Amino acid sequence: QLQLQESGPGLVKPSETLSLTCTVSGGSISSSSYYWGWIRQPPGKGLEWIGSIYYSGSTYYNPSLKSRVTISVDTSKNQFSLKLSSVTAADTAVYYCARGGGIGQWSPMDVWGQGTTVTVSS
Amino acid sequence: QSVLTQPPSVSGAPGQRVTISCTGSSSNIGAGYDVHWYQQLPGTAPKLLIYGNSNRPSGVPDRFSGSKSGTSASLAITGLQAEDEADYYCQSYDSSLSVLVVFGGGTKLTVL
Numbered sequence: 053q054l055q056l057q058e059s060g061p062g063l064v065k066p067s068e069t070l071s072l073t074c075t076v077s078g079g080s081i082s083s084s085s086y087y088w089g090w091i092r093q094p095p096g097k098g099l100e101w102i103g104s105i106y107y108s109g110s111t112y113y114n115p116s117l118k119s120r121v122t123i124s125v126d127t128s129k130n131q132f133s134l135k136l137s138s139v140t141a142a143d144t145a146v147y148y149c150a151r152g153g154g155i156g157q158w159s160p161m162d163v164w165g166q167g168t169t170v171t172v173s174s
Numbered sequence: 175q176s177v178l179t180q181p182p183s184v185s186g187a188p189g190q191r192v193t194i195s196c197t198g199s200s201s202n203i204g205a206g207y208d209v210h211w212y213q214q215l216p217g218t219a220p221k222l223l224i225y226g227n228s229n230r231p232s233g234v235p236d237r238f239s240g241s242k243s244g245t246s247a248s249l250a251i252t253g254l255q256a257e258d259e260a261d262y263y264c265q266s267y268d269s270s271l272s273v274l275v276v277f278g279g280g281t282k283l284t285v286l
Contacts, residue, residue, distance in 0.1 A: 099280070
C-alpha cells in the first residue's frame with residue numbers, strides 16, 4: 053500500500069532555509085493525476101496547509117507563506133520536497149506530507165506521512 | 175483565525191451521539207465546495223474520516239457520518255467509544271482567498 057515518509061533536519065537556525073523531503077513508496081508519484089501536499093502543525097495548535105504540487109509539477113501555495121515556500125517534485129526518485137526560507141521560531145512545527153490537497157476530487161488527503169518535527173532555534 | 179469555524183471542544187458519554195460543526199461562508203462551503211473531515215489521535219498524523227461531505231473511506235466505521243447544508247457542515251459520531259477521543263478537523267476550498275486547502279481550527283472530542 054502507498055506510504056509516505058518525511059525526512060530532513062530536525063533543527064534549523066533562524067533566518068536559514070528549512071528543507072524537507074517526502075519519499076513515496078508502494079506507488080509511483082507520477083502514475084496518476086494526484087496532488088501531493090505539505091501541511092504543518094505548530095505545537096498545541098491546528099493544521100495549516102503549506103502548499104501542494106500536481107504530479108506534472110504545477111504548484112499551489114498558501115498565500116500567507118507563498119513568498120517563502122518552494123515545493124518541487126523529483127519523479128525519478130519518487131519524492132517531492134519542501135523548502136521554506138527565512139525561518140523564524142514561528143515555523144517550529146510538525147511537518148506532514150500527504151497525498152491530496154488538490155482540486156475537486158483530488159482535494160481530500162487520504163494518505164499521510166507520520167510527520168517530522170522541525171524546531172527553529174539558534 | 176480560521177476561515178472555517180469549529181467549536182474548540184465537545185464531549186459525550188460512551189454510547190451517546192455527538193456532532194461537530196464546521197461553519198464557513200459563501201466563498202467556501204456555501205459556494206458548494208466539498209468538505210472533508212479528519213481524525214487526529216494523540217501523537218499521530220491526521221486520518222481521513224469523511225470525504226466529499228458524506229463519504230467514508232474504506233475501513234471507517236459507519237458510526238461516523240458527514241453532512242452539509244448551506245454554509246455549514248457537520249460530523250456526527252454515534253455509539254461513542256473511548257477510542258474516539260481525538261481532535262477533529264474539517265477542510266474545504268476557499269475561492270475568495272484562492273486557497274486550495276483551508277482547515278477548521280479543530281475540535282477536541284472528550285469521551286466522558
